Amino acid sequence: MCAADTQTPDYKDTLNLPETDFPMRAGLPKREPEWLARWQKLDVYHRLRQAEGRKPFTLHDGPPYANGHLHIGHALNKTIKDMIVRSHQMMGFDARYIPGWDCHGLPIEWKIEEQYRKKGRDKDQVPINDFRAECRKFADEWVDVQRQEFKRLGITGNWEKPYLTMDFHAERVIAEEFMKFLMNGTLYQGSKPVMWSPIEKTALAEAEVEYHDKESFTIWVKFKVVNGGDLDGAQVVIWTTTPWTIPSNKAVVYGKDIAYGLYEVTGTPDECWANVGDRYLLADNLAADVFGRARLGDDQWTRLRDVTTDELAGLSLQHPLAGAEGGEGEWDDLRDFRAAEFVTDTEGTGFVHCAPSHGMEEYELYRDLGMLEQVITYNVLDDGSFRPGLPFFGGKYILNRKGGEGDANKTVIDKLVEVGGLLARGKIKHSYPHSWRSKAPVIYRNTPQWFAAIDKVVGDGLDTHGKTIRERALTEIDNVNWVPRTGRNRLYSMMEARPDWVLSRQRAWGVPLTCFTKKGALPTEEDFLLRNPEVNARIAEAFEVDGADVWYQDGAKERFLGGIVNPEDYDQVFDILDVWFDSGSTHAFVLRDREDGTEDGIADVYMEGTDQHRGWFHSSLLQSVGTTGRAPYRNVVTHGFTLDEKGLKMSKSIGNTIVPQQVVDQYGADILRLWVAQTDYTADQRIGPEILKGTADSYRRLRNTVRFMLGALAHFDESDRVEAEAMPELEQWVLHRLAELDHKVRKGYGAYDFQGVFQALFQFCTVDLSAFYFDIRKDVLYCDGDSAERRAARTVLDLLFHRLTTWLAPILVFTMEEVWLSRFPGDESSVHLIDMPATPADWLNEPxxxxxxxxxxxxxxxxxxxxxxxxxxxxxxxxxxxxxxxxxxxxxxxxxxxxxxxxxxxxxxxxxxxxxxxxxxxxxxxxxxxxxxxxxxxGGKCQRCWKILPDVGTHKHADTCKRCSDALG
Structure with a gap:
């Protein structure tokens, strides 16, 4: 016999080795667009809507602004929403998602103005409807761009028919919702200090403001006591970080429970604005600090005596600019001097200077005293400059045209030095409100604005949850499920303390305040506002056909009022609505009005970032309780902000931003989606190159798990299936784990806990399956013949396949489609067209x-x-x-x-x-x-299964164990 005849046969081809075309390398960036095209061809979203008997589930989309490419926050937000929608669909709901965009407002208008400035054009010289048309076109273009970027992330929804706040029907409904405030008596015109952007020349809502550190001038100013007996000539010292408000000062206030003293200067250094013999009234806790700021040593001042608040109550004060040459008597009247609750002795001097036109606390104090007419000024114009006729300061700017420090503060300080009104000055760095669009500081400025009164009884009869907007909102907050629960507390505290809602903006691109005021009437008079249902109906009908632009057409007033009232008796309001009113009204023209909306106009879920507690969650609640008496949502889910790997806020200037498209191009959208699923989105999350590498590694491990399943399931059919009770214990244990996971997955998805769902599935795949069950069963799967154990194992793999693909499909939308099609190819096949399979409860086996x-x-x-x-x-x-x-x-x-x-x-x-x-x-x-x-x-090594056993070599087939020899036949 030749040597070749004595060699052991090669048994490799006799093994049941895995068979699959599913590649180890995903190639997601290249392949994902193919699946997107496939889903579009299948019309997956609308096909799912055709199923009957399913309970509707609606996530209402908080509209992003249509004004730029997506950032990582957009990707996080939309991916979480998509997971919510897809998971509920696969759990048996009719899960609807209508994407939307905010198209009005300053973000878009600002972009058009930037284009004008680059071209040297003056916005005010452009007809308003031409300008609005450019804003509409700009928004429309960015809607298309963002729609494609969102779709590339695998986001499902009614992309063919999104909602846009600039659609004519939407503009009609926004106007109608505003007119409900007009008709129910909560709309009023008032003049009060609001946050004002001098750069953008408009009022801002709290949600349009962000806080950054700012270096401000700080000054200690002297107000002389007059008619004060032995205190005559003493100086009350105030401290402020806004020197520009001193020309608008109308009063000084003190605290009833603060200890005050009379202090005298006994010596001065060379450079000092105090003189020996000067007497100052100061809070005792702050006197040493004030004298230190004035460069006086501890031995250069002394305390003369106590000054009681009863004594203070009898004093009058003189403005430091009183009697100044050229002042034209502007500041000669005595200043009001009284106690106020908001004064403390923790910083400053223990006295607060009041310019009620530029401070809300001061405004409210004098409003409650009925003294607003005596203390309100109009010294600051809409561009942040002093009115031209203001002595010394006319034409000076608080901010320069780029948002930097203007010349107003310096001019005021210099004048105070000149008249001897300054005791000390310095600078302070503090957190200060800035416009989040222009990034420039804002000011408080008294202007006539339109408000919704949130503490006035709403005259609509919808008082089940309260008679005022605030009462209704606070009641409804506790009727909503908040995820996380801290969201409830945050919004509740904001709603408790918030002022009336400023509805008006002095801009051009938006839905106008569709109302008319009677000429000659005062805002406080009953007939000041025209409240006429027939007029309102005309406006609504016109907006439906031609959009809000009709408000600005020539003859609009006559068109809306003619034949009903005399147009000459009324003035037309041209302010536009706060854009938060637009988005706050979306429940009406999306949930209520659309066929794919909801029966009761209430969404199952609103889901946005934590900043929306003062934004969209807030405005939607205010708007809805004001017009319907209840909240527009049942559940509110909140995510945090996205930071870089070091926990720093992302900034283009720092260079630490992560652009979604770059992640998609490098890794694929599924890696970005997996990062979302792995993170605790309820807190701030981190992302960066190293984190994404770790996410890609987790993905690779999951991919290997499903690849093993696919390979082992080759040629599996129903004839191979084994009933659960006939399976070995190991397979029954896997079924038990599936039953446990089915409960955990459904509960987790129902609670929007994607991190919990993913961690449970990842742990199961990598520890229970790859490192345990698969590791053990490779031998049976590869080496057994048609044994009961092999059929049981493959049955379990089939059951695993159907559950893991559907459980993971809401997260890894592209990969699970690839997995599904690898096993069930076909023109009509898609994992996204099926539900998570029911899992028998009797698979649970705790013993x-x-x-x-x-x-x-x-x-x-x-x-x-x-x-x-x-x-x-x-x-x-x-x-x-x-x-x-x-x-x-x-x-x-x-x-x-x-x-x-x-x-x-x-x-x-x-x-x-x-x-x-x-x-x-x-x-x-x-x-x-x-x-x-x-x-x-x-023993010998079986050349087929590699086990070392005593019986190897004693069977029909050379160098095999009994099991392998029998398998070979």
Whole structure:
């Protein structure tokens, strides 16, 4: 016989090796667009809407602004929404998602103005409807751009018919919602200090403001006491960080419970604005600090006596500019001097200068006293400059035209120095409100504005949850489920303390305040506002046909009023609505009016960032309770902000921004979606190159798990299926885990806990499956013939496949489609067209799970012991081992003997004994009572399954064990 005839046959081709075309490398950036095109061709979203008998579930989209490419916050936001929608759809709901865009307002108008400035054009010279047309075109273009960028992330929804706040029907409904405030008596015109952007020349809402550090001038100013008896000539000192408000000062206030004293200067340094003999009234807690600011040493001033608040109540004060040459008597009247609750002695001087036109606390104080007419000034114009006729300061700007420091503060300080009105000056860095669009500081400025009164009884009869807007809002907050719960507390505290809603903006691009005022009437008079249902109906009908532009057409007033009232008797209002009113009204023209809206006009979920507690959540609640009496949402889900890997806020100037498109181009959208699923979105999240590498590694491990399943399921059909009760214990244990996970996944998705869902599935795939079940069952799957164990294992893999693909599909939308099509190809096939399969409750088997927890505990000791031998090069494979396992507890020993423990440990043989453990045995501190003594397996190596067994070579097929020889036939 020749040498070739004595060689062992190559049994590789006789094994049931995995068969799959599913690639190890995903190639997501290239392949994802193919699936997007496929879904569009299948019309997946609308096909799902055709299913009957499903309970509707609607996530209402908070509209982003249509004014630029997406940032990472957009990607996080839309991906969370998509996971909510897809998971609820696959759990049996009719889950609807109508994407929307905010198209009006300053963000877009500002962009058009920037274009004008670059071209040297003057906006005010352009007809208003031409300007509005450019804003509309700009928004429309960016809607198309953002729509494609969102779709590239795998976001499902009614992309063909989104909602836009600039659609004519939307503009009609926004106007109608405004006119409900007009008709129910909560709309009024008032003049009060509001946050004002001099750069943008408009009022701002709190949600349009962000806080940044700003260096401000700080001054200590002297107000002389007059008619004060022995205090005559003494100086009350105030401190302010807004010198520009001094020309508008009308009063000084003190605290009723603060200890004050009379102080005298006894000596001065060379450079000082105090003189020996000067007397000052100061809060005792702050006197030393004030004199230090004035450069006076501790030995250069002394305290003369107490000054009671009763004494203060009888004093009058003189403005430091009183009697100044050229002042034209502007400041000659005595200043009001009284107690106020908001004065403290924690900083400053213990006295507060009041310019009620530029401070809300001062405004409210004098409003409640009925003295507004005496203290309101109009010194500051809309561009932040002083009115031309203001002595000394006319034409000076608080901010320059780029938002930097203007010349007003310096001019005021210099004038105070000149008239001897300054005691000290300096600078301070503090947190200060800035417009989040122009990034320039804002000011408080008294202007006539339109407000919704939130503490006035709403005259609409919808008082089930309260008679005022505030009462209704506070009641409804507790009727909503908040995720996380802290969102409730945040919004509740804001709603408790908020002032009336400023509805008006002095801009051009938006829905106008569709109302008319009677000429000659005062805002406080009953007939000041025209409240006429017929007029309102005309406006609404016109907006439906031609949009809000009709308000600005020539003859608009006559068109709306003619034949109903005399147009000459009324003035038309041309302010536009706060853009938050637009987005706050979306529940009406999306949820209420659309066929794919909701029956009751209420959304199941609103989901946005935590900043929307003062933005969209806030305005939507105010608007809805003001017109319907209830909240527009049942659940509110909130996510945090996205930071870089170091926890820093992303900034283009720092260079730490992550652009979604770059992540998609490098890794694919599924990696970005997986990052979202892995993070706790309810807090601030971090993202960066290293974090994305870790996410890609998690993805690779998951991909390997599903690839193994696909390979092992090749040619599986129904004839291979085994009933659960006929399966080995190991398979029954996997079914138990599936039943556990089914409950956890559905509960997690229902609670919007994607991190919890993903962590449970990832742990299951990597620990329970890849490192345990698959590792054990490779031998049966590859080497068995048509055995009961192999059929059971493949049945379990089939059950695993259907659950893992559907459980993970809301997160990994592209990959799970690829996985599904690898097994079920076809023109009409898609994982996104099916539901998560029902999982039988009787798969749960707690006693079996407890038993297999013991088995796995023992297995860990054995595998650790073998790893030591592998590291020391004693063995190369665990199949070379036949360890002896010493088990102290009889119950544990019985459990291990009741299962094929050598197969579970992937050894050729194993011995289980209750004999005492020898000293050289391997042991693990955390697994007391189980030790392992290493022994090598005896016998020959089966050339088919590689087990080392005594019977190898004694069967029909050369160099095989009995199992493999039988499998070969």
């Amino acid at each position: 079996l799970a407890a038993k297999w927890a013991q088995v796995r505990r023992a297995r860990r000791v054995v595998t650790a012991a073998l790893e030591v031998q592998r590291t020391e090069k004693v063995i190369g494979s665990s199949l070379e081992a036949a360890p002896v396992v010493h088990v102290r507890e009889p119950e544990t020993l019985a459990i291990l003997k009741s299962v094929p423990f050598e197969d579970i440990c992937i050894t050729s043989d194993i011995s289980l004994t209750k004999d005492p453990s020898p000293s050289e045995a391997f042991r693990m501190p955390e697994t007391d009572g189980i030790t392992v003594v290493f022994e090598k397996a005896e």
